[in-house]
Amino acid sequence: xxxxxxxxxxxxxxxxxxxxxxxxxxxxxxxxxxxxxxxxxxxxxxxxxxxxxxxxxxxxxxxxxxxxxxxxxxxxxxxxxxxxxxxxxxxxxxxxxxxxxxxxxxxxxxxxxxxxxxxxxxxxxxxxxxxxxxxxxxxxxxxxxxxxxxxxxxxxxxxxxxxxxxxxxxxxxxxxxxxxxxxxxxxxxxxxxxxxxxxxxxxxxxxxxxxxxxxxxxxxxxxxxxxxxxxxxxxxxxxxxxxxxxxxxxxxxxxxxxxxxxxxxxxxxxxxxxxxxxxxxxxxxxxxxxxxxxxxxxxxxxxxxxxxxxxxxxxxxxxxxxxxxxxxxxxxxxxxxxxxxxxxxxxxxxxxxxxxxxxxxxxxxxxxxxxxxxxxxxxxxxxxxxxxxxxxxxxxxxxxxxxxxxxxxxxxxxxxxxxxxxxxxxxxxxxxxxxxxxxxxxxxxxxxxxxxxxxxxxxxxxxxxxxxxxxxxxxxxxxxxxxxxxxxxxxxxxxxxxxxxxxxxxxxxxxxxxxxxxxxxxxxxxxxxxxxxxxxxxxxxxxxxxxxxxxxxxxxxxxxxxxxxxxxxxxxxxxxxxxxxxxxxxxxxxxxxxxxxxxxxxxxxxxxxxxxxxxxxxxxxxxxxxxxxxxxxxxxxxxxxxxxxxxxxxxxxxxxxxxxxxxxxxxxxxxxxxxxxxxxxxxxxxxxxxxxxxxxxxxxxxxxxxxxxxxxxxxxxxxxxxxxxxxxxxxxxxxxxxxxxxxxxxxxxxxxxxxxxxxxxxxxxxxxxxxxxxxxxxxxxxxxxxxxxxxxxxxxxxxxxxxxxxxxxxxxxxxxxxxxxxxxxxxxx
RNA sequence: GCUAGAGUGGCGGAAUUGGUAGACGCGCCGGACUUAAAAUCCGUUGGUAAUAAUAUACCGUGAGGGUUCAAGUCCCUCCUCUAGCACCA
Numbered sequence: 001x002x003x004x005x006x007x008x009x010x011x012x013x014x015x016x017x018x019x020x021x022x023x024x025x026x027x028x029x030x031x032x033x034x035x036x037x038x039x040x041x042x043x044x045x046x047x048x049x050x051x052x053x054x055x056x057x058x059x060x061x062x063x064x065x066x067x068x069x070x071x072x073x074x075x076x077x078x079x080x081x082x083x084x085x086x087x088x089x090x091x092x093x094x095x096x097x098x099x100x101x102x103x104x105x106x107x108x109x110x111x112x113x114x115x116x117x118x119x120x121x122x123x124x125x126x127x128x129x130x131x132x133x134x135x136x137x138x139x140x141x142x143x144x145x146x147x148x149x150x151x152x153x154x155x156x157x158x159x160x161x162x163x164x165x166x167x168x169x170x171x172x173x174x175x176x177x178x179x180x181x182x183x184x185x186x187x188x189x190x191x192x193x194x195x196x197x198x199x200x201x202x203x204x205x206x207x208x209x210x211x212x213x214x215x216x217x218x219x220x221x222x223x224x225x226x227x228x229x230x231x232x233x234x235x236x237x238x239x240x241x242x243x244x245x246x247x248x249x250x251x252x253x254x255x256x257x258x259x260x261x262x263x264x265x266x267x268x269x270x271x272x273x274x275x276x277x278x279x280x281x282x283x284x285x286x287x288x289x290x291x292x293x294x295x296x297x298x299x300x301x302x303x304x305x306x307x308x309x310x311x312x313x314x315x316x317x318x319x320x321x322x323x324x325x326x327x328x329x330x331x332x333x334x335x336x337x338x339x340x341x342x343x344x345x346x347x348x349x350x351x352x353x354x355x356x357x358x359x360x361x362x363x364x365x366x367x368x369x370x371x372x373x374x375x376x377x378x379x380x381x382x383x384x385x386x387x388x389x390x391x392x393x394x395x396x397x398x399x400x401x402x403x404x405x406x407x408x409x410x411x412x413x414x415x416x417x418x419x420x421x422x423x424x425x426x427x428x429x430x431x432x433x434x435x436x437x438x439x440x441x442x443x444x445x446x447x448x449x450x451x452x453x454x455x456x457x458x459x460x461x462x463x464x465x466x467x468x469x470x471x472x473x474x475x476x477x478x479x480x481x482x483x484x485x486x487x488x489x490x491x492x493x494x495x496x497x498x499x500x501x502x503x504x505x506x507x508x509x510x511x512x513x514x515x516x517x518x519x520x521x522x523x524x525x526x527x528x529x530x531x532x533x534x535x536x537x538x539x540x541x542x543x544x545x546x547x548x549x550x551x552x553x554x555x556x557x558x559x560x561x562x563x564x565x566x567x568x569x570x571x572x573x574x575x576x577x578x579x580x581x582x583x584x585x586x587x588x589x590x591x592x593x594x595x596x597x598x599x600x601x602x603x604x605x606x607x608x609x610x611x612x613x614x615x616x617x618x619x620x621x622x623x624x625x626x627x628x629x630x631x632x633x634x635x636x637x638x639x640x641x642x643x644x645x646x647x648x649x650x651x652x653x654x655x656x657x658x659x660x661x662x663x664x665x666x667x668x669x670x671x672x673x674x675x676x677x678x679x680x681x682x683x684x685x686x687x688x689x690x691x692x693x694x695x696x697x698x699x700x701x702x703x704x705x706x707x708x709x710x711x712x713x714x715x716x717x718x719x720x721x722x723x724x725x726x727x728x729x730x731x732x733x734x735x736x737x738x739x740x741x742x743x744x745x746x747x748x749x750x751x752x753x754x755x756x757x758x759x760x761x762x763x764x765x766x767x768x769x770x771x772x773x774x775x776x777x778x779x780x781x782x783x784x785x786x787x788x789x790x791x792x793x794x795x796x797x798x799x800x801x802x803x804x805x806x807x808x809x810x811x812x813x814x815x816x817x818x819x820x821x822x823x824x825x826x827x828x829x
Numbered sequence: 830g831c832u833a834g835a836g837u838g839g840c841g842g843a844a845u846u847g848g849u850a851g852a853c854g855c856g857c858c859g860g861a862c863u864u865a866a867a868a869u870c871c872g873u874u875g876g877u878a879a880u881a882a883u884a885u886a887c888c889g890u891g892a893g894g895g896u897u898c899a900a901g902u903c904c905c906u907c908c909u910c911u912a913g914c915a916c917c918a
Contacts, residue, residue, distance in 0.1 A: 001868080212833060216913060219832070226918085243918060256918090297916075322916045332918045340830075341916050398917050560913070634854070636842055640834095641911080645841065651854050654869095702843070705853035712853085774849060779899035781849045815898060824848055828898045 001653065002660040004624030008737040012111065020751045022061075022118040024070045031070045033550045034061045035529050035589075037558035037566075038076045038123075040521075041102035042083055046109040048614040048632075048644070049606070053557045053595040055629045056638060056700060058115045060555070062733035063695050065116075068756035072550055073116060074532040076123035077103050081521040082165060085410040086176065089469045095410040099126055109617055114625045114736045116753070121532045125524030126410075130531060132460035133541050134523050135415040137573065139453045140580055142416070145437040146192045149451070152403055153284075156184035162471055163407040183285050186475050187442060189405035189414070189517060193572045197221050197397035199586070200571055209592040210639070213563050220564040222398025227382050229333070229391035231255065231306035231315065239263055239306050239317070242328035242396055246385070247377040250366035251335040251356035253346065255306060255317045256299065258325040259283045267304030267317050275300050276319065283321045297322050297345045309390040310367065320345060326400050402569065404520060407477035409469045411518030413461045416451050417490050417497065418442065423510040424450035426492055434495050451515070455495030461514070479516035486514045525566055526573040529553055529588065541582060548584055556589040567592070593698060596640040598632070603643040614644050626735035627653040633700035633734065655708055656738055659731065662715050663742040666724050674720045681765050683710060684723055688761035691730045700734075707731055721746065726759050728752065773818075775800045775825045777807040785825075793818045800825040 011019075024031070036053045039046075054075075061073035079099045088095045103124070110117065123130055141147045155164040159179035163186065168175045172182075193200075201221045204214045226244035233239055239255065257264055259280045268276045279300045299320030306315050315333075322341055323332055336346035337355040346353050356365050361374045369377050385391040405414075419427075427435060432452070440451040454461065464485035471478045480486060487500030490512035497512070498505055527541070533550045534542035541547075558567065574588040599605060600612035607613070619628050631652040636642040666674070687710050694703045710727065725746060732739040732752045743752035768789070773796060775783040783803035787796060796818050801808070808829055815828035 212913085215833065219914065222917065224917085241918080245918075320916095322918095324917070327917050334918085339918070341918080344916090396917085563913080631854095634841090642841065645855070647855050648841070655854085657869095701841095702853085705843075708853055776848070776899065779848085779897085781899095784849075817898085819848080822845095822848065824899095826848090826898060 002657050002738075004626065004653075004656075004737070005621070007741050008114070008620075008625055011737045011740050012114070015751075016111075020116075020754050022065075022071075022073065022116045023120055024072050024118070027070075029070075030068075031072070031550060032061075032064045032555075033529075033553045034064070034071065034073045035532075035553045035556045036075070037556075037562065038078050038525070038528060039106065040078050040081055040083070041099060041106045043087060043098070043102055044608065045102075045105050046616055047606075048616045048619075049598050051113055051616045051628070052598055052632050054110065054115050054117075055113065055632055056595065056698070057555070057557050058117075059629075059633070059700060059733040060695060061116055062736065062753060063692075063758060065754065066729065066732065066756060066758040068758075072121070072532065073118060074121035074123075075110070075115075075117040075119070076121075076528060076532065077106070077125065078521065078525045078528070079103070079124055079126040080411050080519075080524055082168070082408070082410075085408060085469055088410070090176075095469070096126065099124075112617055112620050112625060114629065116736070121535050123528060123531050123535050125412075125521075125528065128460040128462050129536075129538075131412045131524060133531065134412050134519065134527070135459050135461060136456065136541070137527060137577070138412075138519065138523070139415045139456070139459075141191060141576060142436050142440075142451075142453055143433065144576070144580070146195065146576065147404070147436065147440075148190050148192065148438070149187050149440050149442070150190045150401070151185045152188050152190075153183045154186045154188075154407075155181045156186075156475070157181045160470065163475060163477075184475065186407075188403050191402040191404045191572075193402045193569070194397060194399050196572050196575055197223065197399045198395070199575060200399075200568060201397075203571075203575075203587055207587050207592070208590060210594055213560075213567070213592055213594065216560075216563045217568060220399065220568065223395060224397075225393065225395050227385060227391055228329070228394045229309060229385055231309060231333070233263070233266070233304075233306055237266075239267075239331055240329045240391075241331045241333045242394065243333055244396075245335065245338065245378075246381045247363065247369075247374045248335040248338050248356055249308075249310060249333070249381055249385075250363075250369070251337050251354045252308060252315060252333040253336060253352040253354050254334045255315055256323045256332050256334050256342075256345070257302075257317060257319045258323045258330040259319045259321055260325045261319070261330045263331075264302060264319055267302045267306075269303030272301060272303035276302060279319065297341065297348060299345060299349065301349075309385065309388070316351075318345075318349075327398060328396055402522075402572075404523070405517035406520050407471065407475060408518050409463070409466060409478040411521065412523055413463055413479065413518055414515040415454050415459060415461050416515040417454055417488060417512040418444075418449040418515065419452055419490060419510060419512045421448050421450065423490075423492060423512070424452065427452060430493070432492070432495075449513070452490075453495065454490070454497055458495065458497055463518075477516050477518060479514075479518065486516060488512050488514060522566060522569050526570045527577070529556075529570075530577075530583070541577075547582070551583055552585045552587060553589045555591045555593065557593050557595060560594050563594075594639055596636075596638065596642060598635075599641055599643040601644050601646075606644075614646075619646075619649060623649050623653045624656070624737070626656055626738045629736075630656065630704050630734050634704040636701055638698050638700055652704070655704075655711065656735055658711055658715050659735075660738060660742070662711065663724065663728070663745070665716065666718060666721060667742070667745050669718050674718045676720045676723065680714060680719055680723060682768065683713065684726055685761040685765040687730060688726065688759045689766070692758075692761070695733070704734065707734070729757060729759060771823060773800065773823050773825050775804045775827065777804050777827045778829065782807045793820070796825060800827065 034057050036057050039050055061071050064071045084095045084098050087098050125131060138147065155169045157164055157174045157179050160174060160177060164174055164181060169181045172180060174181050201218055201223045204217060224244045226242060227246040228240055228242050230238040230240050297320060299318045302317045302319060304317045306317060308315055334342040336342040336353040338357060354365060357363055357374055363369045363372045363374065363377050369380060372380060382393050434453045441448050464482040466478050466482050469478050471481060484499060484501055488497040489500055489505055489509040490497050492508050492510060500511065530542050534546045537543055571588060574583060575586055577583045578586045627649060631649040634652060687706055690706045691703050728739045728742055729752065736753060740752050770786050771789050773785045773787060774781050775785060785799050785803050787799060797816060804827060811829040813827060813829055817826040
């Protein structure tokens with residue numbers, strides 16, 4: 001073993017003292033923006049899973065730098081969020097203090113891995129200088145009508161007097177304290193991501209994401225084309241449904257409404273009123289997730305009927321919780337013959353099942369449409385429906401608007417104040433630019449208040465200090481307790497605020513209340529990659545020149561679990577910023593890749609409770625950061641989940657030890673005694689090609705095995721110094737410390753990592769003067785012959801026949817063929 | 830249930846996209862060094878049969894069928910596992 005501890009420590013110190021710089025140089029024209037998802041700095045410290053993606057993208061970043069490109073590879077902290085706040089609640093430590101400690105730990109750990117992050121670009125979402133711009137972007141969305149308020153169901157714990165997140169409630173019991181929880185309606189800020197659904201769907205065509213990621217996003221957005229159809233209730237009113245299968249319209253045997261549907265009351269007859277109310281009550285205590293997970297479909301008849309738009313038949317109306325208010329119109333036409341869920345429901349409650357399409361896709365029992373193919377029938381029925389003004393074609397999305405507020409402390413405050421209706425009216429008359437295009441209002445103490453933004457110059461609205469991170473209010477966050485912060489004087493003309501605990505400052509100032517909700521932790525991460533570009537800018541999100549230089553991100557790595565939330569949210573915010581002219585492209589990330597999990601030994605998930613976690617720092621200490629880097633890359637395909645095996649890490653340490661000793665031997669020998677053969681030349685250029693292409697293709701496991709193969713053949717031999725340097729250069733992104741050491745001892749004064757000398761391969765070097773031919777007889781490889789490249793086909797064939805003579809047994813050849821570029825001779829008898 | 834992906838030695842995995850299956854690493858076994866152990870180095874290592882022989886033959890990539898001179902790779906049927914979504918009309 002070589003002394004990795006001393007060697008790596010030496011270079012960590014030298015690098016930190018300025019021997020290398022990972023800051024992009026502004027002179028270069030070709031750029032690469034490489035991005036890994038930034039971590040939430042938890043108290044548990046860096047997880048080995050984090051290191052995989054940092055290392056893999058570090059290899060890319062280093063390779064690009066060595067190829068002379070201008071590389072941006074930054075890191076920061078996604079530090080708002082629930083765990084820190086809960087830690088604050090239980091330990092009484094300010095979240096800011098806990099966050100700072102955790103960041104320090106993370107940073108030390110990352111530095112020990114030899115990752116070439118440009119720390120001059122470091123950002124922290126909880127830094128007011130950062131969240132100033134999170135608030136600024138929200139402010140623009142508010143002004144453009146993308147932010148509004150709506151009522152949603154949340155978990156409420158009476159004992160804790162607080163709103164809880166879904167993940168904090170297990171089987172209706174709070175995770176902290178074990179108290180019972182209930183569902184409760186609450187007004188929340190919402191962001192209208194659904195307005196971008198179509199673009200989020202279609203623009204995936206423009207980008208290079210892993211197929212599985214695109215598919216998953218499309219599935220989540222769930223764009224579908226169908227029809228909105230009205231079923232008459234009486235002469236004046238009707239029930240609207242949305243269906244993707246208008247071709248099955250004649251198969252409708254009942255209707256199902258979501259229990260919360262506004263027409264339920266109207267349709268319910270006295271006879272059924274009690275059971276309907278009972279059912280509604282039951283359902284209101286369930287989350288959407290619960291409702292969707294139930295195996296048994298339940299529902300209740302309302303007693304009411306609607307008229308079929310084409311046949312005029314009376315159709316009974318039911319309510320059931322498998323129909324959700326949030327999708328479509330909150331009501332469906334049930335076609336039990338052709339829909340599994342409707343079928344299960346019909347069978348349970350003994351409802352009619354009427355088939356209208358044959359296995360061949362031909363319509364039956366459908367009046368004038370009988371005999372049509374279902375695709376054609378879809379169009380025909382939509383046509384008839386819209387001619388009769390009973391409905392129209394419509395596109396729908398499964399996507400729901402984004403619930404954007406939290407009744408929590410550790411998040412970004414909103415740049416919003418609530419003013420009286422008189423004040424609001426005045427602002428409207430003045431055409432103030434601090435209003436939303438529509439009214440956003442709330443009732444408070446019998447009065448209506450309106451949401452308006454503060455002036456841009458007021459940003460950031462900083463989090464106030466509070467006594468308790470656990471609120472004692474009724475659905476309000478801990479910020480509501482900071483009454484001096486909440487009560488302000490607001491200037492109608494300028495949007496400025498001053499503390500409210502003084503006398504009225506004068507003309508134009510009105511009393512106002514700050515919004516006390518905070519933003520979810522998805523907010524800060526929805527645009528952070530923009531801030532890395534220009535993290536200290538006080539005038540804008542980032543300077544337009546820098547934005548143009550770096551965006552879009554060339555490659556973005558993150559976990560599969562972020563595909564439907566973070567990745568979609570950030571694309572949405574970016575598209576909005578594109579629409580208001582801040583960014584130059586409509587998509588933020590050119591390429592998206594995903595790393596597979598590192599599982600514990602035995603192939604199960606690592607978890608603290610099971611005690612099977614791997615601490616990356618301990619591994620560095622024992623085997624070296626270089627060995628750890630090589631091993632994690634070597635484990636297997638980048639995007640697959642693979643079990644940890646410390647023995648494998650030992651093997652990589654052995655490999656690097658061989659490299660080290662080989663280097664020492666070469667350094668010690670006079671140059672003239674070194675060998676330089678054609679085979680060495682060919683293998684070296686083969687390696688350059690292999691490593692260059694495999695890094696590009698994210699096949700880092702085979703890179704490492706190629707290095708091992710090369711050293712198995714040439715290791716220990718006195719190869720030419722420049723050839724050895726080529727090998728070191730290729731290995732440098734994988735093992736930055738060891739290669740730097742040998743590079744220095746080979747007589748270089750500058751770092752191996754900042755020199756623009758990534759080697760190029762010579763195709764002609766890869767071609768040999770001799771060629772191998774496999775001789776296949778009846779599809780089986782029977783002999784191998786080596787011939788000079790200028791051998792004619794006839795001669796090859798003759799040689800092959802001779803070599804494989806005993807397998808031919810004198811039989812007549814049915815087929816003979818030479819496939820030159822594959823090096824195969826085919827003989828069939 | 831839907832969608833996608835994957836099944837290769839004792840283990841992690843490789844295979845230029847139809848052309849020597851098992852690269853590379855781990856582990857195991859044997860050997861060297863050592864008083865001994867660890868570390869290190871060298872060698873063997875899919876299975877069966879056979880041999881003085883690392884001569885040779887056959888079988889082998891979840892199961893079964895098919896296409897082809899030739900299938901881990903392509904097609905059909907089935908099984909198992911993993912991931913994401915989960916009653917989305």
